[in-house]
Amino acid sequence: MRAVIMHGPGDVRVEDVPTPELVEPTDAIIRVDAACICGSDLWPYRGISPVKRPSRMGHEYIGVVEQVGSAVRDIRVGDFVVGSFMASDNTCEICRAGYQSRCIHVVGMGSIGTQAEYARIPWADGTLVKVTGDITPERRRSLLAASDVLGTGWFAAVAAEAGPGKTVAVVGDGAVGLLGVLAASQLGAERIIAMSRHADRQALARRFGATDIVEARGDAGVAAIKEMTGGYGAHSTIEAVGTQEAMQQAIRSTRAGGHVGFVGVSHGVSLDGQELFLSGVHLHGGPAPVRRFLPDLIDRIMTDEIDPGVVFDQTLSIDDAADGYRAMDERRAIKVMLEF
Template sequence: MLATTLEDIRRITFREMPDPVIQHPTDAIVKVIASCICGSDLWPYRGDNGPVAQPRTIGHECLGEIVEVGPEVRDFRVGDTVVVPFDHCDNTCAHCLAGNQQACVNYDMTTSGQGELSRVAQADGSLVRIEKPAASELPDLLALSDVFPTGYHAAYSAGVTRGSTAVVVGDGAVGLLGVLSAKILGAERIIAMSRHESRQKLARTFGATDIVAARGEEGEAAVLDMTEGIGADAVLECVGTGAAMVTAFNVVRPGATVGFVGVPHGVELPVGTMFKKNARLAGGLAPVRRHLPDLLPLVLDGTVNPGLVFDSTLPMSQSAEGYRQMDEREAIKVFLTPGA
């Protein structure tokens, strides 16, 4: 198959790689019909995860059409169109039943979502069947594979409730969909921390009532001023840096929760602030399969349009250009279509 491949730091190619094969009887192979680049893909692309030991496929967000199933797959057939959660699970183990599908004892992850084919472990527990979508529906449905449930997980973990005030730290695709998720959960006031005009505009479209363009102490002071010195009832940390985490705890009100979903890089928790405030930290890797039953109907009936985060579309063969666009913040999130 042809697949987007990370060859070295800041070097992406689209070339032939071995086709994925059925490794376990619970596996399925899907033909990718829509894909995208995730902000977390930029960490290995930039070298923040260390050197690239050998070329590997990259990409973990996709929609697919099943082309092969293992002998123990009961609920899906060849030809089914499916949402592929990036974190695969059996959905029956003790962790899954407790709502922690991201910690499934049979956990696996999509590894060639930006290629022609991808293997899904634990197909019955992971996949969600959908009707064959029109081209115009693909962006909203694709967002369900990771970025929308991840933004939702930040809001859910932070304890956003009806009538509350929420602050979203980070204006990437996850942060923007955190804004949308806070709106879904009923937040009355949503403060988006964003320095970029195009992202501020989309944040308002998704439900942000206020924008804070400053960062660091200046931004924190602005949020506290807006909340009469009290702080926010819930804070969504959607970046994954130490500075973002410090800001999140500096603006959360005492006794409240920071929901974090940004992949941590160089983060040291501000334990002193947490201790003084009795502030909590919750979240982490999103259990996508847990949240899909709540989010899929909202997409299917047009209540929400998470696909608006895609502001650049390229053929998969030009994925290297997509990485450049996102790395240089020319694009929020790049949608990839199959082929050349």
């Protein structure tokens, strides 16, 4: 089958690899209907994370179940499914508390690679959610978004305790940050300040519910948020970048007692204990437990309550995956969908 392989920074190729087979009785094999390129795929693409050997890429997916292992009970051949980017048993104490992305049996789908025609899904019952109803093209791309970027933005908003009466600041205008805006809006936030200096992303932020846009960054960005909030800072801040500057901006933009939800994959970040101590913020984040939110998100998508799939501003055949990486790297695309 065809699959995307990264050979080194900037070097992405589509190659023939063996079609996956069932390994554990709890596995399923899906035919991937669509996958996508993630902001986190750019870390190795840009040489910021090492690429030690040619690596399969991709961790987001929707698809149709082709085979199930002997221990799979809920998921059946022929089901149209969405799954999280982290496979989880959904039965351990961590999963039951809603942290499936830190399941004691977790398998990162990135280690398997879903930018491919087929994918093995560990813990199929605990990872996949079946979709029923009419899957229109709009809903299809939104379901794909649910697999990571929507679920991650949603988790960030929940971790930041976005809700009624709250002012929410969003650091990062990639797909996750934009969908954090959508999530904050859905969760009833009163005011949502998107921090962005790109017109196309600002427009999408407004469409998703942003009430204000701040173009300033760093200390100036913090000062702008403070000024807009009576000197106090935001109640809730979503961090969707993962750099030192973005984390500091998020923490400093938040009032004491407020909440920072951080979901940008952390790269080279070091937090000063004393600054954190004195900030008085709540800090929570990490790889989003998308599985916790999937049933609700699928429901909102299938009833057309939300349309997160509009973050995909480019759709390519898997054969053109390299173009998609380039477009995202050069910020010509917010999020690229790969079809098969």
